[in-house]
Amino acid sequence: MKAKATTSEGPEAQTFFRPRRLGHVNLVVDDVDRSMDFYMEVVGLEEAYRRPKVKAGFLSNGNTHHDIGLVESDGPLGQGRPAGLNHTAFELETEVELVADYDRAIAAGIEFDRTSDHDIAHAVYGCDADGNQYEVYADVIRDWRQARHGIVTKPKPDWTPGSTPPNGEKNYHRDPEIRRVEDAIFHPLRTTHAVLVLENFERAFETYRTVVGLSPLIGDADSDFAVLGGTVGERDIGLFRARRGRAPGLHHVGLRVWSETDLENSLKRLAEAGHEIEAAFDHPARRGVYIKDPDGIRLQFYVDRDSSAGTLRHCDEETALYLV
Numbered sequence: 001m002k003a004k005a006t007t008s009e010g011p012e013a014q015t016f017f018r019p020r021r022l023g024h025v026n027l028v029v030d031d032v033d034r035s036m037d038f039y040m041e042v043v044g045l046e047e048a049y050r051r052p053k054v055k056a057g058f059l060s061n062g063n064t065h066h067d068i069g070l071v072e073s074d075g076p077l078g079q080g081r082p083a084g085l086n087h088t089a090f091e092l093e094t095e096v097e098l099v100a101d102y103d104r105a106i107a108a109g110i111e112f113d114r115t116s117d118h119d120i121a122h123a124v125y126g127c128d129a130d131g132n133q134y135e136v137y138a139d140v141i142r143d144w145r146q147a148r149h150g151i152v153t154k155p156k157p158d159w160t161p162g163s164t165p166p167n168g169e170k171n172y173h174r175d176p177e178i179r180r181v182e183d184a185i186f187h188p189l190r191t192t193h194a195v196l197v198l199e200n201f202e203r204a205f206e207t208y209r210t211v212v213g214l215s216p217l218i219g220d221a222d223s224d225f226a227v228l229g230g231t232v233g234e235r236d237i238g239l240f241r242a243r244r245g246r247a248p249g250l251h252h253v254g255l256r257v258w259s260e261t262d263l264e265n266s267l268k269r270l271a272e273a274g275h276e277i278e279a280a281f282d283h284p285a286r287r288g289v290y291i292k293d294p295d296g297i298r299l300q301f302y303v304d305r306d307s308s309a310g311t312l313r314h315c316d317e318e319t320a321l322y323l324v
């Protein structure tokens with residue numbers, strides 16, 4: 001099912017959800033245990049909880065209940081799909097907003113894939129025109145560490161927006177305590193963004209703008225690329241056009257690290273451990289490095305030098321793809 005947002009509605013078109021920011025990225029992987037080890041030992045995230053029955057694992061350094069979710073390809077959540085993006089997930093202010101905006105979207109004829117009660121968050125899932133799934137969710141429990149840790153086996157009840165009294169609390173943490181996994185190679189603060197390469201760029205752009213409700217920061221439906229963000233004002237998602245040599249799908253997931261010095265030290269440790277760097281860049285806007293996870297999913301670790309959108313706006317498309 002695809003969201004029905006179209007470019008013909010113009011810039012004044014109605015928008016639906018209004019997220020704060022990207023909360024997590026969920027990935028399909030071939031072996032969830034192997035990937036959990038990698039994301040703890042190399043990427044530097046802590047295990048938040050696992051759901052072995054459905055072959056899934058979740059990691060966080062404290063930013064939110066999970067920065068990265070992993071589902072195994074041959075498990076019930078992976079459904080036999082190849083390794084890559086499962087979904088991007090955008091954090092809303094409250095469940096009251098989630099329910100109200102969902103109702104308006106349904107009334108306007110927008111279609112969604114499913115809705116879900118995750119215990120700590122309530123969520124709605126839809127797809128962009130390429131079939132990349134997005135999630136919009138609101139936390140319904142503030143103390144997620146208490147509510148979700150270790151092995152989680154609790155079955156998920158059926159839930160549709162409004163079927164339980166919506167929670168009006170802002171349950172996200174504005175200034176969370178971020179933990180460092182000192183023994184790991186990298187030390188990320190959080191997952192900050194995802195970059196997608198799209199066949200149906202214009203329609204996907206409009207879905208992220210009007211349905212998901214992100215604001216364009218760079219570019220528009222007619223540009224070579226676009227970057228959109230939520231109300232916190234960060235660059236949450238980058239959209240690029242599929243071209244020869246640039247296949248559609250997830251291009252990379254971005255994780256911000258503590259400092260440039262920290263990044264330098266991580267690069268030394270990466271080399272000592274015999275891990276390969278796919279690419280590194282040193283630009284006035286951002287210093288960063290790319291590595292691949294065990295399934296070949298590209299991860300960017302970076303520090304911003306100039307976080308304003310201006311520098312990126314004037315980049316050529318290929319530079320921007322790696323710089324976003």
Ligand SMILES: [Fe+2]
Nearest residue numbers: 026069089135
């Ligand atoms: Fe999710």
